Amino acid sequence: GMRGEADTAIMKNATLKDNINLLRDVLKTQNKLIKQYVNDDLTKVPRMLALYKEVEPYFYGDKHTKGLIGDPELEGVTLMLCDDNHGNLRTVPTQKMRNHNGGYGMYYHFDYHGSPFSYEWLNTNYLPKVKEQMCAAYDFGIRDLWIVNVGDIMTNEFPLSYFLDLAYDYDTFSASSYSTQQYTSEWIEKQFAGFTDEQKKSIDFIMNTYTKLANMRRTECIWPETYAPVNFEEGDKILALAQEVLDRCCKLKDELSKKVYPGFFAQVYFPACGTMNVLKMQLLAGKNHWCAKYGMIAANYYAQKIEECLDFDKALVDECDKVDGGRWYGQGWSEHFGFKHWNEEENQYPVMMNVSGTRKGRICVWVSGNEAVTSGNDWTKFPLYCDAFKNPKTEETAVYVAQTCKKSVAYNIDLLNKDWLSATVKKDKDSMIDKIVLKIDRSKLAVCDDKTTVMLISGDGGHGCKFNVAVKIDAQVPNLNYDKGTFIQTSNYVSIEAAHFTSKTDGIWNEKPVSFEELPGYGKTLSAVKAFPVIADFEKGKDAPCVEYKFTLQKNGIMSFDFYLNPSNPAYKDNKLAFIAQINGEKLYKDAVDSKAFAVGDNQEPWGTDVTNNIRISTVYADCKEGLNILKVYPVTPNIVLEKIVIHEANIPFPESYLGAPESFRVE
Numbered sequence: 160g161m162r163g164e165a166d167t168a169i170m171k172n173a174t175l176k177d178n179i180n181l182l183r184d185v186l187k188t189q190n191k192l193i194k195q196y197v198n199d200d201l202t203k204v205p206r207m208l209a210l211y212k213e214v215e216p217y218f219y220g221d222k223h224t225k226g227l228i229g230d231p232e233l234e235g236v237t238l239m240l241c242d243d244n245h246g247n248l249r250t251v252p253t254q255k256m257r258n259h260n261g262g263y264g265m266y267y268h269f270d271y272h273g274s275p276f277s278y279e280w281l282n283t284n285y286l287p288k289v290k291e292q293m294c295a296a297y298d299f300g301i302r303d304l305w306i307v308n309v310g311d312i313m314t315n316e317f318p319l320s321y322f323l324d325l326a327y328d329y330d331t332f333s334a335s336s337y338s339t340q341q342y343t344s345e346w347i348e349k350q351f352a353g354f355t356d357e358q359k360k361s362i363d364f365i366m367n368t369y370t371k372l373a374n375m376r377r378t379e380c381i382w383p384e385t386y387a388p389v390n391f392e393e394g395d396k397i398l399a400l401a402q403e404v405l406d407r408c409c410k411l412k413d414e415l416s417k418k419v420y421p422g423f424f425a426q427v428y429f430p431a432c433g434t435m436n437v438l439k440m441q442l443l444a445g446k447n448h449w450c451a452k453y454g455m456i457a458a459n460y461y462a463q464k465i466e467e468c469l470d471f472d473k474a475l476v477d478e479c480d481k482v483d484g485g486r487w488y489g490q491g492w493s494e495h496f497g498f499k500h501w502n503e504e505e506n507q508y509p510v511m512m513n514v515s516g517t518r519k520g521r522i523c524v525w526v527s528g529n530e531a532v533t534s535g536n537d538w539t540k541f542p543l544y545c546d547a548f549k550n551p552k553t554e555e556t557a558v559y560v561a562q563t564c565k566k567s568v569a570y571n572i573d574l575l576n577k578d579w580l581s582a583t584v585k586k587d588k589d590s591m592i593d594k595i596v597l598k599i600d601r602s603k604l605a606v607c608d609d610k611t612t613v614m615l616i617s618g619d620g621g622h623g624c625k626f627n628v629a630v631k632i633d634a635q636v637p638n639l640n641y642d643k644g645t646f647i648q649t650s651n652y653v654s655i656e657a658a659h660f661t662s663k664t665d666g667i668w669n670e671k672p673v674s675f676e677e678l679p680g681y682g683k684t685l686s687a688v689k690a691f692p693v694i695a696d697f698e699k700g701k702d703a704p705c706v707e708y709k710f711t712l713q714k715n716g717i718m719s720f721d722f723y724l725n726p727s728n729p730a731y732k733d734n735k736l737a738f739i740a741q742i743n744g745e746k747l748y749k750d751a752v753d754s755k756a757f758a759v760g761d762n763q764e765p766w767g768t769d770v771t772n773n774i775r776i777s778t779v780y781a782d783c784k785e786g787l788n789i790l791k792v793y794p795v796t797p798n799i800v801l802e803k804i805v806i807h808e809a810n811i812p813f814p815e816s817y818l819g820a821p822e823s824f825r826v827e
Contacts (some may be wrong), residue, residue, distance in 0.1 A: 520620025
């Protein structure tokens with residue numbers, strides 16, 4: 160791998176042509192030396208050129224300068240391409256390039272020290288992503304050499320096992336019928352054969368869940384603002400999963416003997432607890448900051464919980480130094496909180512905010528999943544809205560009441576039209592946030608003409624401070640009389656998981672069928688869809704396969720269609736990465752990246768943001784109609800992996816959500 164000093168370009172102040180000529184001269188010299196001292200027949204000597212990020216431009220050249228591609232000195236040399244250091248293939252061989260004598264290799268990363276953020280503390284790799292990318296590499300003809308960078312092998316044995324098994328028995332492990340979830344179960348059976356079935360089942364949950372959550376956003380680059388603390392209950396949902404992983408790990412730790420614990424610690428406990436505790440800590444910091452913003456006493460509760468996470472982290476790293484007689488001493492020492500730069504310099508531990516509390520007794524009220532907050536005082540009497548019951552699958556939702564004074568203030572709940580709605584208050588003395596659980600009786604609702612009501616929350620905080628909060632509740636279910644699989648708008652958006660298409664149509668490429676397939680477990684929520692074979696491309700979408708989605712809207716208007724895609728890179732140097740969204744018959748060609756400006760590398764945007772978020776959101780706009788609408792999605796180029804679609808009004812700000820809005824009601 161012909162990199163310059165300190166992993167830089169070869170000659171910093173030289174032209175592209177100068178560097179290419181220098182490298183060409185090096186290759187000539189090497190081949191000459193090999194012939195002279197190793198074997199006169201170069202074809203008998205394995206040779207490889209690593210086209211890592213600093214070297215890749217010398218291979219391809221540009222429109223003014225011919226690169227090394229096709230150079231006679233590379234005849235018989237395996238050309239090792241690479242990923243973008245974050246698990247996404249950079250460039251792959253075109254159909255013409257696949258005839259290269261010497262073949263191709265892939266240099267892939269499970270650990271990385273570099274831009275935009277390093278990830279090197281503990282394993283954060285997710286098998287469904289590894290399978291999708293490495294199978295794509297194979298299909299593009301990269302079959303001669305696979306290398307994976309694991310950094311410190313400890314905690315990366317799990318993805319390393321999969322990578323090597325896939326490489327050595329590709330036909331078995333690449334099959335669509337053989338899921339990575341099945342591989343995980345079998346791997347656990349091998350590593351923890353003496354454990355009980357219940358313990359192995361618990362480890363299975365831990366491995367699948369922690370690797371998915373840790374891969375959604377790598378540990379070092381999670382910040383308090385990464386996940387929405389309130390919107391769509393995103394923070395609470397992720398926090399619950401992280402906590403379950405931690406609880407299961409601790410339960411197993413208590414059950415295991417000293418003899419088997421070291422293996423469990425290294426393979427499961429340390430990486431799962433380490434990554435999930437940091438995730439938990441940053442989620443709590445997000446809640447701490449949000450509560451402090453509104454003066455809620457709960458901010459102090461969350462600050463306490465953050466301190467507990469910091470203590471747990473310290474104890475975990477200390478334990479790593481001691482387990483099995485100090486076998487892994489020093490392996491946990493890397494900084495792993497809040498990276499500001501690509502490395503640990505100036506990384507930030509959580510900033511904890513404390514609230515002194517108000518003199519007058521006030522409350523803050525909000526509806527589950529929506530961050531609009533009101534105190535209901537004289538000048539802030541705007542109503543809150545709850546439309547959760549418009550979704551016929553919703554049986555209960557919640558309204559939250561938080562205290563802003565250290566002494567709790569009493570309040571009254573007046574629920575109008577009580578016949579079909581009930582309210583139960585669940586108090587939390589520690590956080591001083593009450594949860595008012597609203598439950599609906601749909602049999603009683605069905606016989607009522609008026610399916611709306613108001614919940615009033617009122618009280619007297621003393622010192623002349625009275626509050627009165629109105630929560631308007633709409634339980635009018637929209638028309639559901641549509642075909643099976645149709646998504647019904649019940650809120651201000653329609654959210655669709657990619658795998659929940661109403662139908663799909665195969666395409667034709669090189670006289671062979673091309674079809675969308677589901678990638679189980681892939682991505683941030685349910686799964687993803689991708690067209691196979693992956694090497695197929697379709698100019699302007701001609702003969703392309705498609706997936707079709709049906710959805711309804713409550714009114715006419717211009718809508719935003721947010722397509723949640725894997726942050727794949729264009730397959731070839733032409734930088735084309737595109738799909739077609741057809742809405743009610745109108746085809747809209749969409750470039751997922753700017754083909755003229757997109758680049759992979761240090762300080763490159765939007766690539767840096769996309770790989771950090773492990774998602775790319777591409778938006779198209781279309782005029783839609785009230786009632787039924789039809790969306791069809793066609794691939795144009797390879798590497799389009801669709802995870803989710805969120806549809807919302809284009810002219811109204813939509814709440815930011817790292818995972819996208821939860822899936823809408825679907826007709827069964």
